Amino acid sequence: MSAPARRGLAIIGGGKIGEALLSGLIRRGGPDGILVCERSAARAAELAERYRVPAVDLGEAAVRARVLLLAVKPQDIDALLERLAEHVDEGHLVVSVAAGVPTARLEAALPAGVPVVRVMPNTPALVDEGMSVLSAGAHAGEADLDEAEALLAAVGKVRRVPESQQDAVTALSGSGPAYFFYLVEAMVDAGILLGLPRTLAFDLIVQTALGAAVMMRDSGEHPVQLREAVSSPGGTTIAAIRELEKHGVRAALMAAIEAAHARSVELGRRSDESR
Structure with missing residues (x-):
């Protein structure tokens, strides 16, 4: 050779x-x-x-x-x-x-x-x-x-x-697309609950997700700043954010990513032990 x-x-x-x-x-x-x-x-x-x-x-x-x-x-x-x-x-x-x-x-x-x-x-x-x-x-x-x-x-x-740092990377970006798909699925279901056709709800959410991602990538602003810019006093967005906080969505997401990290570590150990 x-x-x-x-x-x-x-x-x-x-x-x-x-x-x-x-x-x-x-x-x-x-x-x-x-x-x-x-x-x-x-x-x-x-x-x-x-x-x-x-x-x-x-x-x-x-x-x-x-x-x-x-x-x-x-x-x-x-x-x-x-x-x-x-x-x-x-x-x-x-x-x-x-x-x-x-x-x-x-x-x-x-x-x-x-x-x-x-x-x-x-x-x-x-x-x-x-x-x-x-x-x-x-x-x-x-x-x-x-x-x-x-x-x-x-x-x-x-x-x-x-x-x-690869186990943390796995939990964030490796598994990350699934978290976004999960959230989009829930938001589309909410649109249907509110009377929108599924295809319309899907198009609305996907384009919104795409636009939000580009804004985060290109604006140089922190996500908190971008969120606050949409949250008018006494408006619809802040009412929705209050419900997300009330139901512990932020804590649940952080716990989910920690669980993915722990599983990645466990799988790595098992693979070493199986040799």
């Missing part, structure tokens, strides 16, 4: 995140230099046809690509690493988006010195609005982080954190 001949990227795993990254990269720069590796032959053929990229087996992926992006479920990572270990060396960069799997576990299963970067993405990567947070393993340097960041920037924003 000749490391200098390697170039490009192999996406290993053709699930939602794997396909999101594949499609985002192709939209940004075309299919050249990208390979896909998927254990389901039918799914591999589907991705190859849809995106016009070669579908290859794991050995060929490691021979041809320098960057190996592991986009499999956490429960499948050990079996993948066992097969991958015989094909990789220090000339590769392994980027893992397997939730809750620490870099130490990945490094222990691979040959010594292989650089590993751990990433926590989220599902809005499917629409190029993802939030990906990455951490370096013991052998990954600044150039490796730069390369991983450039890949993930194809599907949204990227931040770097120490790996010790």
